[in-house]
Amino acid sequence: QSVLTQPPSVSGAPGQRVTISCTGSSSNIGANYDVHWYQQLPGAAPKLLIYGNTNRPSGVPDRFSGSKSGTSASLAITGLQAEDGADYYCQSYDYSLSGSVFGGGTKLTVL
Amino acid sequence: QVQLQVSGPGLVRPSQTLSLTCTVSGGSISSGTYNWSWIRQLPGRGLECIGYISYTGTPYYSPSLESRLILSVDTSKNQFSLKLTSVTAADTAVYYCARDGGGGAFDYWGQGTPVTVSS
Numbered sequence: 001q002s003v004l005t006q007p008p009s010v011s012g013a014p015g016q017r018v019t020i021s022c023t024g025s026s027s028n029i030g031a032n033y034d035v036h037w038y039q040q041l042p043g044a045a046p047k048l049l050i051y052g053n054t055n056r057p058s059g060v061p062d063r064f065s066g067s068k069s070g071t072s073a074s075l076a077i078t079g080l081q082a083e084d085g086a087d088y089y090c091q092s093y094d095y096s097l098s099g100s101v102f103g104g105g106t107k108l109t110v111l
Numbered sequence: 112q113v114q115l116q117v118s119g120p121g122l123v124r125p126s127q128t129l130s131l132t133c134t135v136s137g138g139s140i141s142s143g144t145y146n147w148s149w150i151r152q153l154p155g156r157g158l159e160c161i162g163y164i165s166y167t168g169t170p171y172y173s174p175s176l177e178s179r180l181i182l183s184v185d186t187s188k189n190q191f192s193l194k195l196t197s198v199t200a201a202d203t204a205v206y207y208c209a210r211d212g213g214g215g216a217f218d219y220w221g222q223g224t225p226v227t228v229s230s
Contacts, residue, residue: 002157036216045207045223046158051216089158093215099173100148100160100215 003028004090004103011109012080020106022073022090028101030071033093037066037075040087040105049088050075077108085110113137115208115221123202123228129195133208133221140189141166146211147184147191151204152223159204163211164191198228 005023012018022035029035035053038046048057050066053073065076073092077084090103119131133147140147148163162172162182170182181194195202205223212218 034214034216038217045220046217047220048216048218051218052214057218091158091215091217097174099162099171100211102158102160104157 002104003094003097003101004092006088006090006103006106008104009107009109011111012077013111014080014082016080017076017078018080018108019077020075020088020090020108022075022103024071024073024092024094024101026071027096028071028092028094029068029073031095033095035066035068035073036091037064038089038091040089042086046089080110082110084108113210113219115210115219117206117208117221117224119206119224119226121225121227123198123226124230125199125228126197129193129198129202129226129228131193131206131208131224131226133191133193135189135191135210139186140184140191141186144213146171148209148211148217149182149193150207150209150217150220152207153204161195162193200228202226203228 037050039049040046053068054066063078087105089105094101114136116134123129146163164170164182172180179196184191205225207223208221209217210219
């Protein structure tokens with residue numbers, strides 16, 4: 001059972017917009033700790049997609065955006081492309097555990 | 112460009128000790144205020160941060176593993192290492208090393224090494 005809760009799967013057609021939610025609690029996201037998002041392609045290591053809730057590392061398309069409110073965060077992907085099909089994970093810090101915690105991951109299927 | 116490379120055995124017997132090393136290239140492990148981390152991915156997808164060590168050698172251990180986990184850093188070799196004792200089948204996972212680049216985000220990852228605990 002992951003500390004952060006994500007939907008197991010989402011799907012969308014090419015060109016559409018999808019969002020992936022990440023729900024935490026008062027000891028992590030709700031305590032104002034940053035949320036980060038990762039994309040994991042099959043057989044590869046996770047890749048940092050969004051850091052500090054809303055920031056994109058160099059090279060990440062602006063089709064990817066992050067937001068945070070209260071005890072939750074969201075990753076939005078616009079103009080969906082076939083290559084976006086992957087697993088997506090959110091991550092934050094939890095003070096009760098004194099360490100980083102991840103969501104269980106969301107599998108994005110591009111129809 | 113910082114690169115991380117994990118090395119270690121892919122098969123460990125139950126009750127034995129798992130030892131992994133992460134070699135950092137493209138930058139000094141002791142420059143900056145980074146935390147050098149170990150993350151594992153259990154079968155079925157979940158990611159778990161099992162611990163990290165600062166460039167000064169101060170470790171953090173996941174509460175669920177701290178009785179079995181030892182992390183260390185060798186700045187002369189630009190490496191950091193993990194030892195997990197008394198392993199069981201529940202420790203079977205892909206193990207990644209990663210850099211916490213500041214603010215808690217893991218900006219560089221090693222390629223991951225699959226570890227199976229089996230007799």
